[in-house]
Amino acid sequence: MEVTYQLDFAQELKKCVRCGKCRTSCPVFHELRGESASPRGRLALVKALQTGDLEPSEELADRLYTCLLCKTCAVDCPSGVISDEIFVAAREYLAEALGQPLMQRALLRGFLTRPGLHSSASSLMRLYQKSGAAAVLDKTHLIEHLPEKAEAAARLLPDVAGRPGRKRVREVTPAQGEKKYRVSYFLGCATNLLYPQVAEDTVEVLSRNGCEVVTVDDVKCCGMPHLAYGDVDTARELARENLRALADAGSDYVISDCASCSATLGETYQHLFDPGTPEQARAKELADTVYDVSRFLVEVTGIEPGEHQVEATVTYHDPCHLSRAQKVTEQPREVLRAVPGVEFREMAEADRCCGSAGSFSVMHHDISAKILERKIDNVEATQSEVVATSCPTCTMQLSFGLRERGSKADVVHPVQLLARSYRGK
Numbered sequence: 034m035e036v037t038y039q040l041d042f043a044q045e046l047k048k049c050v051r052c053g054k055c056r057t058s059c060p061v062f063h064e065l066r067g068e069s070a071s072p073r074g075r076l077a078l079v080k081a082l083q084t085g086d087l088e089p090s091e092e093l094a095d096r097l098y099t100c101l102l103c104k105t106c107a108v109d110c111p112s113g114v115i116s117d118e119i120f121v122a123a124r125e126y127l128a129e130a131l132g133q134p135l136m137q138r139a140l141l142r143g144f145l146t147r148p149g150l151h152s153s154a155s156s157l158m159r160l161y162q163k164s165g166a167a168a169v170l171d172k173t174h175l176i177e178h179l180p181e182k183a184e185a186a187a188r189l190l191p192d193v194a195g196r197p198g199r200k201r202v203r204e205v206t207p208a209q210g211e212k213k214y215r216v217s218y219f220l221g222c223a224t225n226l227l228y229p230q231v232a233e234d235t236v237e238v239l240s241r242n243g244c245e246v247v248t249v250d251d252v253k254c255c256g257m258p259h260l261a262y263g264d265v266d267t268a269r270e271l272a273r274e275n276l277r278a279l280a281d282a283g284s285d286y287v288i289s290d291c292a293s294c295s296a297t298l299g300e301t302y303q304h305l306f307d308p309g310t311p312e313q314a315r316a317k318e319l320a321d322t323v324y325d326v327s328r329f330l331v332e333v334t335g336i337e338p339g340e341h342q343v344e345a346t347v348t349y350h351d352p353c354h355l356s357r358a359q360k361v362t363e364q365p366r367e368v369l370r371a372v373p374g375v376e377f378r379e380m381a382e383a384d385r386c387c388g389s390a391g392s393f394s395v396m397h398h399d400i401s402a403k404i405l406e407r408k409i410d411n412v413e414a415t416q417s418e419v420v421a422t423s424c425p426t427c428t429m430q431l432s433f434g435l436r437e438r439g440s441k442a443d444v445v446h447p448v449q450l451l452a453r454s455y456r457g458k
């Protein structure tokens with residue numbers, strides 16, 4: 034079984050002693066039951082693929098794609114089996130063996146690799162929403178007659194803003210007060226297109242905390258969606274381009290407000306290149322400088338307090354790619370507690386996956402919605418007015434879940450509340 038994702042398959046698979054501990058915490062297994070829906074069962078399928086006892090098939094792919102890559106099983110495994118990475122590598126093998134559906138290929142290789150198209154896509158999505166077509170589809174229930182996945186996507190999509198983030202922030206934003214650091218802001222695709230206000234607030238907060246902020250213009254998608262679909266070749270190409278663009282920017286640190294982007298830049302890139310190559314060395318260098326924005330504020334700059342009160346009760350949802358992939362849990366809470374006027378309320382199971390997992394919420398909408406129900410129950414139990422989280426796809430999923438419940442709670446990034454305390458609105 035040949036894969037290019039750097040992982041010793043046979044060695045990793047051998048570590049599993051089939052104890053079943055991972056079954057208890059897997060959100061997908063909790064909903065579906067059945068051994069093949071459990072992490073242990075999926076590992077057994079990958080092992081059978083590796084030994085040749087199973088041939089690549091659509092059915093097998095379906096089992097391996099019905100997984101959030103949330104890392105819960107990997108973190109909980111007493112034997113240290115990195116199941117999610119094994120599943121990523123197996124998806125690469127299956128994508129090679131079975132080929133990619135045309136639409137998926139077009140999205141991953143045609144759209145996500147070309148940031149220039151994102152602005153046009155944003156205008157088109159906005160036109161769909163503002164023309165009234167979205168409202169008509171919803172009110173007349175015609176939306177229910179769309180193909181299942183199109184309906185899910187239409188329901189999940191937030192109101193698309195007029196201008197993407199990249200057009201709202203300057204290429205270089207000076208530090209306010211004394212300049213302590215020059216940082217590169219890695220503006221990810223989802224923040225850029227769907228939550229451009231987060232980009233503005235991140236840049237403002239960094240600037241206010243002594244950073245000259247370079248919003249690097251020629252970066253591409255981080256490659257996380259490609260890895261999730263087994264398209265490791267395209268992810269590697271994107272990594273090469275991002276490594277070059279970020280090195281050219283010559284900053285002290287690379288900052289991201291998206292948990293998936295910082296996890297990919299800071300950890301996954303190292304698995305994409307052969308050990309000992311200059312590219313892997315560059316990926317390792319990059320890993321030392323990549324920070325999630327909350328972690329950066331807490332560990333590097335310190336947080337300049339705002340002048341204005343932000344009267345709100347706030348709870349926090351831990352994105353999987355921040356809490357489990359980067360062990361960043363306390364720092365976003367510290368940012369929230371530093372905002373004057375905020376009353377922080379911890380929710381139960383704050384680090385349980387919300388069911389989003391990029392496109393999982395579209396491709397496996399029913400399972401995703403069930404996982405989301407429990408998360409929204411936990412949010413509502415805190416009776417908070419605001420839910421903060423550090424990932425745009427979690428934001429989209431939580432907003433969808435709250436809308437469906439008729440809740441008025443707002444979903445924001447932690448730095449947005451800090452930015453409000455600076456601006457007073």
Ligand code: SF4
Binds near residue numbers: 050051076111
């Ligand atoms: S992956 Fe880990 S927790 Fe799960 S069955 Fe194997 S050894 Fe046990």
Ligand code: SF4
Binds near residue numbers: 059062075100102107
């Ligand atoms: S990564 Fe998450 S969804 Fe996938 S098998 Fe592990 S616990 Fe289950």
